[in-house]
Amino acid sequence: EPPHAPGRPGIAEPDVLGAPGLDPRVREVATRLGYAASYAVPLDAAPVGRLGVAVWLYDEPAEPDDHRRHLLGLYRTYAAEHLARVLELHRQQKAAAALAEGLLPHRLPRVPGIRLAVRHAAGPRGGGDWFDALPLPDGALGLAVGSVPGSGPEAVAAMGQLRASLRAYAVMEGEDPVAVLSDLELLLRLTEPARAATVLFAFAEAPGGPSSGAPDGPVAGSGGTFPRTLTLAGAGHCPPLLTGERRTEFVETSLSAPLTMLACWEAPSVEIAPAPGETLLLYSDGLLHRTGDPTDRAFARLHAAAAGAPRAVRQDPEALVDHILGRLLPQGLDDPASPEDVVLLAAHFEA
Template identity: 35%
Template sequence: MNPRRTPRSGSAEELLNTLQSLTARARQEVELHQARVELAQALQREMLPASLPTLPGLQSAARYAPARHGLDIGGDWYDGFPLPDGALGFAIGDVQGHDVEAAAFMGQIRIAMRAIAATASDPGDVMARTNDLLLSVDSALFATCTFLRLDPRTWELHSARAGHVACVWGTVDGLSGITEDPGGLPLGIAAGEHYPVTRRTLDTAGTLVLLTDGVVEGPSLLIEDGLDRVRRLVGAHSGASAEELADEVLGAAEFTGHEDDAAVLVLRHEAARRPR
């Protein structure tokens, strides 16, 4: 049986050098972490629109929270833009994955959808042509999306959905609900996919909330429960502005466990003007 060896104690100078080395390494890791966070936030800011269109009787607001509190670049996005005929286009979507490739694919979808929507007035056609264009670039990624087209003259809203989470609606008198619009497959999966269009007239003043699943689904929350939470929020804040409601809805993402990035797009509208 060998006698136990007594570990040698380092000198005070060796211990100090080791401590300085560990401190320097920790500082570098903190700086690298902060650089990654700032890069993710900067890239996401550049990918998302600087502003959203508004018009008399319509407020629009959006919010975005990065995945894992800024550590990853996410593929969630929202968009809003005027169309050549005077209508407004709004979109929200979610690309599979959380990396630079997902962010780049998200940028491709935004650009493609804007370009196609400028020449195609039917949201189902916009979605189908965007889908086929994305398939032509031969990417392994796919994305869910909802696209809306609002005519400010008639207050008619036409929408199409590609595998995306349902919208939440509310009225000024506190009623609220979850849409059950039909839809097609996510973008980038199958060529020739058909996307049915839902048509509605905004004849009651209220709010439409578009969101990604990072707001309503996660390790701590089923998507049905998350959507119902947002529905109750919308009903309880019927008098809030679009900006205030966007903050409230994004806050609901904290109940999911927040492992995914999250996006919210709020449209607060007046009722359609009836002809006299």
């Protein structure tokens, strides 16, 4: 008879306390739990085999009759099949999450004058939130955060394609974030017209670049560093947050629609000049959703968490991202109860 057949007999102990040679420890446990009889059936399902055992406990000596054994056998079959499906789903979710992690940067680049830190957690099914930080020609740096709707392998694959495409466009024309996103939008419209995506791209020019207003060559006493200019453009993505000793404010980059949402996509670019010691925070909307608050309240909490960071924390991007996550997500970044991905990327501009 197959191991999962309903009629397979279980193991009955009609009088646990009266069983000869009973282990004293078993007797103590049975007495404390208040049961006097038990009936156990194995939980088997193809192709995984033995999943566990289902046990029924009785508070007085008893043994199930044939009809009850038949019902318990049916229950065992359905329970084993359900457990097998749950385990397979869990395996697929872990595989999707691992794939999503594998498509993202394994380490952040080292760029003179900028310290980077990131925290990322994929949802239980693997999702479409992503980030990137890539060195660009002439000592510049590109920063990106984006989101592809949905979850599972399709969203993960789309996320990987979007990130790889943005990297190529950023290397060729990163100094113009609007051009980067325009090309990305055209590619997405031609290859996956039914899929929308949000993206934020920031171009940080090298110290002393053409937009910084610095003279050619290093200045005595400056260590060779000049203020950096950041040019940002967003496609329906959450506005970044600039925080430092004197200010904490959102940078308005969300005046445009997500990619492919309009027949003709356009976006303005925004230029900012972070002061030495300030940090730019880029994040996905999953960070806001995981708070469980309405959007305006979640934005306010994010602002308060950054503004309220102690001075020593603000000077360390690793400490700052952990501080913010601790304030917004006290349950932790890896919350199995939430389907949302989370990305939080910090770029700290050193003095």
